[in-house]
Amino acid sequence: xxxxxxxEHAGFEMxxxxxxxxRSLGYETNDEGAFKLEPTDDYPDFIDIVAKMIASDPExxxxxxxxxxxxxxxxxxxxxxxxxxxxxx
Numbered sequence: 001x002x003x004x005x006x007x008e009h010a011g012f013e014m015x016x017x018x019x020x021x022x023r024s025l026g027y028e029t030n031d032e033g034a035f036k037l038e039p040t041d042d043y044p045d046f047i048d049i050v051a052k053m054i055a056s057d058p059e060x061x062x063x064x065x066x067x068x069x070x071x072x073x074x075x076x077x078x079x080x081x082x083x084x085x086x087x088x089x
Contacts, residue, residue: 004063006032006050008043011066011073018064047073051080058082 003022007015012034022029032049034041050063054077063083067073070087077085 002028002030002061004030004032004050004053004061005066006046006063007066008034008041008046009037009039010043010068012037015064015066018066043067043073044076047076051077051083055080055082 005015005019015031019029019031030053032053033046047065047067050065054061054063063077065073065077065085070089074085074087077083
């Protein structure tokens with residue numbers, strides 16, 4: 001199983017910490033961005049990529065997306081077939 005990660009500026013620091021943690025547990029991760037803290041970036045640019053990867057192989061791909069409230073990110077990801085998101089705080 002491969003875990004895809006994606007975030008805009010509001011979730012960037014948490015994504016970086018979770019990426020290190022998952023790798024320390026032996027999970028294969030793919031970071032789909034953002035790759036630097038950029039306050040003007042927009043979450044659909046990153047969330048769409050993660051959702052597309054999950055939709056391409058829903059049996060073997062999972063994703064974790066990060067953001068501010070998580071509401072917009074969840075709505076964005078849920079537009080894709082075979083992708084279901086839950087908001088977790």
